Amino acid sequence: MSSRNAFLLKKAQRLTRSARALLYWEQYSPVYALAAFLIALFMIGSFSGLWQLIGDPWRLIVLIAAVVILGRSIWRARKLRRPDISAARRRVEEDSNVRHRPLDTLYDRPALSEEGWPEHYRKAEDVVDRLKRPRLRPALGKVDKYFLRFATPAALVLALMVGAGDSFERLRHSLTPGWVNGSLGDDITFEAWIDPPEYTGRPPVYFKKSNQLEAPQGSELVARIIGTKNPTRLKLRSENGTKHISLKRIGPDSFEVRAIIDQSSTASWRIGEVRKNWAIDAIVDQPPTVAFVRDPEADKRDRLAFAYSLEDDYGVETLTLRMTLLQDDETAPIQTRDVNVSISGNAKRIAESNAALDLTKHEWAAKKVSAILIAKDGLGQMAESEITYFRVPDKIFVEPLAKAIIENRSLVIAGNEDYAPIPQLSRKEMRNRPWFDTWQPEFRLDRAPAPIQRASLLIDAITDQPASMYDDAAVYMGLRNVASRIRYARSAEELDGIPDDLWNIAIRAEFGLLGTALEEMQAAEAALREGIARHASQREIDTLFDRYNEAVARYREELLRQAIEDGNVAENGGGGEGPSINTDQIQELLDAIEEANRIGDSEGARRALAQLAELLENMQIQLSQGGGGSGDMPMDGEMSEEMKDALEELADLLGEQRELRDQTREAERAERNGEQSGQSQGSGETSDQAAGEEPGAPNGGEDGAMSAEELAELQSRLLDLLEQADDVMAGLEEGESGSGGDEVGEDGAGIDPEISLEDARRAMAEAEEALRNGDLGLADEEQLAAIQALREAGRGLAEQARRDLEGSEAGREGLGDQSDPLGRNNNGGENNDDSELDIDGRDSAERSRELQEEIRRRAAEQERAQEELEYLERLLRRF
Incomplete structure (x- = not known):
């Protein structure tokens, strides 16, 4: 072709x-x-x-x-x-x-x-x-x-041309089945408003005087037309095109339209010759910003304290501290952990705020980490702060048993791996198994990771001789329960609650019932704070508040009981009605928390919670220092210099006697275990931890236990010091006899310091004799009697000082109440019996613990010079 x-x-x-x-x-x-x-x-x-x-x-x-x-x-x-x-x-x-x-x-x-x-x-x-x-x-x-x-x-x-822009919508409407009523548009009314997104916290905005509004991106346009039975759909025009929004009938002749505004748009209705237009300018939500104002560091309560600033258009919803573990092995997988940071109500938009996180129970406690703050707003946009480096705070335990429990807890946390597969036994092996073997180690403990097996052995070791090592049966029973659970666990999931239980047991071993009550109160406070932050239901908040109220009451009772037992507060001295430990301020703050929560003032509830926590902390410090509570005035401002010197000298003597008793007990243990005088610390860490020493006792002494003769010489020196102190106190009593310094309370609760000092002198002499005879057990008993007598002498001097102050304070009763921001009186109001000065050595122990914690913290900073680290290690041996 x-x-x-x-x-x-x-x-x-x-x-x-x-x-x-x-x-x-x-x-x-x-x-x-x-x-x-x-x-x-x-x-x-x-x-x-x-x-x-x-x-x-x-x-x-x-x-x-x-x-x-x-x-x-x-x-x-x-x-x-x-x-x-x-x-x-x-x-x-x-x-x-x-x-x-x-x-x-x-x-x-x-x-x-x-x-x-x-x-x-x-x-x-x-x-x-x-x-x-x-x-x-x-x-x-x-x-x-x-x-x-x-x-x-x-x-x-x-x-x-006449219906330009609405022609096809009118055609669609004309083809709608049903009867269409005609309308000139004179009786039609329009109304519209903007509902901003819930996370912005803004109220609805109405189109009133103007048909143009600004609205956050993601707002909902709500438009209504009233007075027609057959309106057309709402036309919404934006840069991306035009769309028509379907109607929803809300009445016989009224309809409603809802549309999400993602960008600037114009909404319009046209009924015949009647037109209605609304212009909405969408405001883009900018990402938040967050930064550290003060680098994280440990505060006096072992919390991770830091300051931060944040800013967002409508509010930051969540703030997270993301920690990354610093590892020497660069090839190791990166490990991160997130910790939620609670945001107060007025710190959401633009603020600088402080945060304090209790991370002492965290698995990375005492480890170095890098961290960033991550802020997330209601739209899901996130921002990160700059990287900072710190060591996760940990709680320093001094009691050897508590230290052993914490170390076992660390082993349990480290052994968070899966158990080995269950072994397949042959028929012969099954026949040779004991019939009633409920332990079945090959199916249980033998399959556990090595740290879990080691923790089981160590717990069995420290609970081997409970009669001589445990003053608190709850600690022993708790450890045996944990040991049993580890022994019978078949998988890692069955060990989930053990780290928390070991922590509570360690707190009980270190601080006794007071520590347990404090932990319960802090847990209840955290639960209440979290419930307020997330706007929980009123019923849930009431339940959390009741639990917190009960926890506070238990803590106050235990704190008072502990103070009375330690001699910091007279149980019923001076003819008073009993101690009043800031009761009024505590109840006022509890009432303030309840009232703020009832009216929805979450920020006020948070502030009251913080004030109450600070007040309870100050109350503990005040009682440990011999303070009496509400209305009490420190005696240092009115006590004579001679009395203060005498009390300080007696307190030092008491501390030295306690230290000597610890050394005596160490020598007794060494003798019982077959050790020779001059040997180094005992056969292992586990035996020291199982010894059940009192708080403040040395950890075995790296220089070895002292001989009985050396201890006797030290006891003789303390007896000489007591004689000197007795002479000073005798002169003090003679100088103040005119003011009733030797009086005894009408109810017989008064203490004569002279009798107590004589008892202490006699007990020290008998302890010295027992030491020279090599009877360490008898020496320990006599030293304990001397400590108790010195404590009674201190309480007697405290009562004498209080009675001396009563006359001078009576003249200042008319000055009125003057309170500090937490409600404590700063005037010269009368002190109650709780104001006795603590000379039982608790202050010394507390100062010793704080000093030891600081030394340990500095010794953990490896960037220090080697000479300084060695010096810090030598200081630690002194404890």
């Missing part, structure tokens, strides 16, 4: 298609003309808004008529014969005035002989090359005598 032939075939096909289309139009347009006119009329009414004005029945009449006529036209068109290819070719040939059907020749083939066919085909090609496009012949003139075929399209275009 030549290129000319291919061109002519394409031309023939094109002309044929055009002719066939004209034939279709000429044949079917008269049939569908009336239906098309009615459809166009309906669309004109829709686009122009006519049907919204006049409503039904006119809209319905035109719509039904258009549908009926369209159906009739379709029925008539089915009876007509469709134009075929042959008719289209004849139409082309007829309009081009050619004969002999050249178009058919292009597609024909010779039937008998090919002689003469090429010439015939060439002539046909020449004719086809001269063919013209077929012409349109009038078809509607017979049925459209009024030229509506020209007026109707013009009217349709005009209607589109």
Whole structure:
């Protein structure tokens, strides 16, 4: 096939298609003309808004008529014969005035002989090359005598122009089934407002005087139309295009629309000629910012304290401290832990605030970490602070048993791996197993990680001899319970609660019932604080507050009981009604917390909680220093210098006697264990930890236990010091005898210091004699008697000092109450019996513990010079 032939075939096909289309139009347009006119009329009414004005029945009449006529036209068109290819070719040939059907020749083939066919085909090609496009012949003139075929399209275009932007929405609305009521729009009212996202905390904003508002991104537009039964949908136009929002009927003639505004948009309603537009400028929510203002460090309560600043458009929802463990092995996998930081109510938007996290129970306690703060706003946007480095605070335990428990807890935490697979025993091994073996170590402990197995052995070791090592049965029973659970555990999941239990047992071993009460109170405080922060239900808050109130009451009772036992507070001295330990301020703060929570003042509740925690802490310090509580005034401001010197000298003597008793007990243990005088510390850490020493006792002494003779010399020296102190106190009593310094309380509760000192002198002498005879057990008993006698002497001197102050304080009762911010009186009000000075050595022990904690903390800083580290190690040996 030549290129000319291919061109002519394409031309023939094109002309044929055009002719066939004209034939279709000429044949079917008269049939569908009336239906098309009615459809166009309906669309004109829709686009122009006519049907919204006049409503039904006119809209319905035109719509039904258009549908009926369209159906009739379709029925008539089915009876007509469709134009075929042959008719289209004849139409082309007829309009081009050619004969002999050249178009058919292009597609024909010779039937008998090919002689003469090429010439015939060439002539046909020449004719086809001269063919013209077929012409349109009038078809509607017979049925459209009024030229509506020209007026109707013009009217349709005009209607589109009138309803520009809403034309197709009006058409959709016009096609809605049901009765459409006409409305001129005079009785239609519009209202709209913006509901900002809940996390912004902003109230709804109404379109009142202005139709343009600014709204946070993600706000919800609520628009209502009242006074029409068939409104169109709301049109929402933005940079991304236009969309129509469906309606929700809220009344017989009222509708509501809700749409989320993600970007600046314009909402509009158009009912007939009535228009309503609202412009919303969407404000983009910027990410938050967060930074450390003060680097994290341990505070006096072993909490991780730091200051931070944060800023966000609408408020930071969560603040997280993300810690990363610093490891020497660079190839080790990165380990991170997140700790939630509670945010106070007014610290969410722009603020600098302080935080204190109790991480002493954290698995990374005492380890170096890097950390960042991560702030997250309500939209989910996050920001990170700069990296800081610190050591996670840990609690320093001095009591050897408590230290042993904490070390076992560390082993349990370190062994957080999966247990080994259960071994498959053969039938012979199963038959040889004991019948009633409930332990089954091969299925339990033998499968545990090595740290878990070591912890089990150590706990068994320190609970081997409970009679001689445990003053508190609860500590022993708790350890045995933990040992049993470790022994019978089959998987790591069964050990989940053991670290917390070991921590509580260690607190009990270190601080006794007071430590347990403090832990319970702090846990209840944390639960209450967390419930307030997350806006828990009132019922839950009430329950948490009741638990906290009970925990505070238990802590106060235990603190008072401990103070009385230690001699810091007279149980019923001076004829008083008993001690009053800041009761009024505590109850006022508890009432303030309850009231703030009742009225929804979460920030006020947080402040009251913080004040109460500080007050309770000050109360503990005050009692440990011999303070009496509410209304008490420190005696240092009124006590004579001679009395203070005497008390300090007696306190020092008491501390030295306690230290000597500890050394005696150490020598007794060494003798009992078969050790020789001068050997180094005992056979291992476990034995020291199991010794059950009192708080403040030395940890075995790296220089070895002293001999009985050396201890006797030290006891003799203390006896000489007591004689000197006795002379000083005798002179002091003579100088103050006129003020009633030797009086005894009317109820017999007074203590005579002279009798107590004589008892102490006698006990020291007997202890010295026992030491020289090598009877360490008897010496220990006599030294304990001396300590108790010195304590009684100190209490007697404290009572004498209090009675001396009563006269001077009585003259200042008219000065009125003057309270510090926490409600403690700073005036000269009368002290109660709780104000006795503590000279039983508790202050010395407390100072010793604080000093030891500081030395340990400094010794853990490896960046210090080697000489300084060695010096710190030598200091630690002194403890």
